[in-house]
Amino acid sequence: MLVRISEIEVYPQYLDEYLQYARTVGVTSVCEEPGVICIYPMQLKRDSCQIRILEIYASDEAYKHHIKTAHFQKYKTETLHMVKSLDLVDMDALAPATMLQIFKKMHK
Template sequence: MTLLPISCANQKQEVEITKSEKMMVRIAEVEIAPEYLEEYMGILKEESEASVRMEEGVISIFPMYEKDNKRSIRILEIYADKEAYELHINTPHFIKYKTSTVKMVRGLKLIEMKAIDFNTMPEIFSKLGEL
């Protein structure tokens, strides 16, 4: 009788590990030319909002900037999987973002990440609704 709960717990754990292994997480480090800063931020805000609202596989596109250097942008990108990312980069709103900001970007570094505590992630995002 005790084998069933242990088996179910292991199956749930395997599903969660599979989800976290499929998930694509990265931090984009973007440096913006000073003369384009305000224009870039407007375009980025529009693109990130549309991506999260319209794309099921986009979990997060969370842009922010360094407190002491607004030109130093960081974007936390979380996709359900590689397929969701591939769909994302082919959407009209992303293509508009890329083509309209190409002259504004002075540097771009994409850092691939892996979640350490995948199980806590839903709790983190659920707390935003409580604010």
């Protein structure tokens, strides 16, 4: 499993447009790619131009496939000028066995 948090700062004048792209690529990726477990974009309440995206992939191969898809390439190329900074932070899951419980709770 690959877990990552993308830390993104967006230029204010592009914020609304960027948010739409982030929502769209997340939904499309989760719906169309079996190896994409989660792409969950979030916006910091204290600074709306700060975006965090929780990304969870079944494997490195699933991530490599994801970044080659047409929907990701569209997101990447069409938002490049909107992004002031980007940091991809790879994470170690401390309790990966609880992930199944988290997603089961969403259906209650």
